[in-house]
Amino acid sequence: xxxxxxxxxxxxxxxxxxxxxxxxxxxxxxxxxxxxxxxxxxxxxxxxxxxxxxxxxxxxxxxxxxxxxxxxxxxxxxxxxxxxxxxxxxxxxxxxxxxxxxxxxxxxxxxxxxxxxxxxxxxxxxxxxxxx
Amino acid sequence: xxxxxxxxxxxxxxxxxxxxxxxxxxxxxxxxxxxxxxxxxxxxxxxxxxxxxxxxxxxxxxxxxxxxxxxxxxxxxxxxxxxxxxxxxxxxxxxxxxxxxxxxxxxxxxxxxxxxxxxxxxxxxxxxxxxxxxxxxxxxxxxxxxxxxxxxxxxxxxxxxxxxxxxxxxxxxxxxxxxxxxxxxxxxxxxxxxxxxxxxxxxxxxxxxxx
Numbered sequence: 001x002x003x004x005x006x007x008x009x010x011x012x013x014x015x016x017x018x019x020x021x022x023x024x025x026x027x028x029x030x031x032x033x034x035x036x037x038x039x040x041x042x043x044x045x046x047x048x049x050x051x052x053x054x055x056x057x058x059x060x061x062x063x064x065x066x067x068x069x070x071x072x073x074x075x076x077x078x079x080x081x082x083x084x085x086x087x088x089x090x091x092x093x094x095x096x097x098x099x100x101x102x103x104x105x106x107x108x109x110x111x112x113x114x115x116x117x118x119x120x121x122x123x124x125x126x127x128x129x130x131x132x
Numbered sequence: 133x134x135x136x137x138x139x140x141x142x143x144x145x146x147x148x149x150x151x152x153x154x155x156x157x158x159x160x161x162x163x164x165x166x167x168x169x170x171x172x173x174x175x176x177x178x179x180x181x182x183x184x185x186x187x188x189x190x191x192x193x194x195x196x197x198x199x200x201x202x203x204x205x206x207x208x209x210x211x212x213x214x215x216x217x218x219x220x221x222x223x224x225x226x227x228x229x230x231x232x233x234x235x236x237x238x239x240x241x242x243x244x245x246x247x248x249x250x251x252x253x254x255x256x257x258x259x260x261x262x263x264x265x266x267x268x269x270x271x272x273x274x275x276x277x278x279x280x281x282x283x284x285x286x287x288x289x290x291x292x293x294x295x296x297x298x299x300x301x302x303x304x305x306x307x308x309x310x311x312x313x314x315x316x317x318x319x320x321x322x323x324x325x326x327x328x329x330x331x332x333x334x335x336x337x338x339x340x341x342x343x
Contacts, residue, residue, distance in 0.1 A: 023141045025260035026149045026189070032251035034153045034186065036244060038179075041160035044240040048233060050226040051169050053214050057176050060207070061160055064183055067199075077191040078261040088276055088283045092298050094187075094195050095273070098202050099305050103312040105207045109214045110319035117323070122218045123226055 028079065031072030038065030052112045052122045056105065063101045070094045145189065152185035167225040173212050180204050194270040277302050 042061030049055050072078060074090025116122050159179035166172045180203050187196035252258065272283035279299035 021150065022146060023143050024146060025143055026146050027260045028257040029251050030149060030153070031186070031190065032257065033248060034157060036247035036251055037157045038160050038183070039247065040240050040244040041157075041164050043243060044236050045164045047236045047239070048164065048228050050228055051223060053169060053211065053218065054172060056211065056214075057163055057172055060176065060203075060211075061163065061179070064180060064203075067195075068183060068186060071187050071190050071192045071195055075190040075192060075261075087285075088272055088281070091192050091195050091273055092276060092301075094192070095198060096301060096305055098195075098198055099309060102202055102207045103309050105210055106316040107312055107319070109210055110316040112214060113217060113320045116218050122223050 026078060028072050028075075031068055031075075031078065035065045035068035035072070038062075038068060041065075050123050050125055052115065052124050052127075053109075055124065056108050056112070059108075060101060060105070063097055067094045067097050070097070149186070149189050152182045152189065155179070156182035156186060167227065169215055169224055170219065173208070173215050176211070177204060177208050180208065191268070193268050194273055 038061055042058045042063075042065060045058030045061060046055050047058075049058065070090040070093050072090075073086050074088065074094070076085050076087075079085045112122060115127060119126060156179050159175045159182065162175040163172050163179065166175060180199065184196045184199040184204065187193075187199055272281075275282045276297050277299070279297035281295045281297055285293060285295065
């Protein structure tokens with residue numbers, strides 16, 4: 001049976017979510033699923049929350065989901081025989097993402113505190129001073 | 133008998149992965165669902181901490197420990213301070229209208245379907261790992277940040293290929309971090325309240341002399 005055949009996609013999916021989940025080694029796809037869920041949660045958090053700090057938390061979740069993917073692709077532990085990992089590049093990018101997230105959080109927090117001092121609220125629906 | 137066979141077949145690395153992945157995803161969803169901003173911050177700490185566990189399981193020990201120290205120990209403490217400084221009673225939980233929630237849920241579900249389809253689309257990614265890993269060491273990453281690559285080149289490329297280190301991005305990021313922190317301190321400093329001259333004298337006159 002050819003696993004690339006799209007007709008077998010449901011059986012592959014089913015076998016992935018059955019008992020094999022406990023006995024099979026972890027593959028890159030496992031990590032990609034976790035990254036996708038974290039990324040989606042972050043996007044929904046960014047769009048739904050009206051508290052400025054809630055939006056900031058959504059951004060952190062999005063960056064974290066991207067980091068999970070980078071680390072999964074860089075890991076030699078998760079790759080099969082023929083596939084080549086991107087090696088150290090993924091880990092270095094993940095490190096830079098963590099540092100830039102720290103910088104972004106510091107600036108966003110300063111802007112939020114400034115907005116709170118001037119407007120006495122953190123509701124981003126009230127931040128419409130620039131509306132024409 | 134059967135139980136012991138099933139127990140022997142269990143791959144504990146996969147079990148630990150499932151535990152950490154479940155915790156990370158569940159707390160990420162809890163961040164979205166929760167209305168209380170303080171609880172959201174707490175769930176975010178747990179989600180990012182579980183993700184550090186995932187990094188350890190992927191063989192990226194240095195990234196995992198940096199995640200714990202910088203992200204959970206630094207960035208989120210900063211975020212919690214922001215929550216505490218702005219946590220007036222009306223802003224603890226700001227409700228979102230149900231229409232917006234439904235719309236965001238539909239968009240999020242569509243995005244999730246696309247991402248999952250992409251994750252399952254490549255057959256090579258579904259192949260389980262061989263489980264062989266070199267001795268854990270932070271040396272290759274540390275040397276690469278200094279501009280020298282000591283790690284093995286990826287399979288399939290010529291070994292004589294010159295690969296660049298990360299010295300220039302490292303310098304750019306460090307200067308960027310310095311500039312950003314100076315800017316953040318400037319933005320968030322405590323300002324003296326400036327009152328226009330005319331209002332101030334009128335105010336002093338109305339209250340009957342200087343306070």
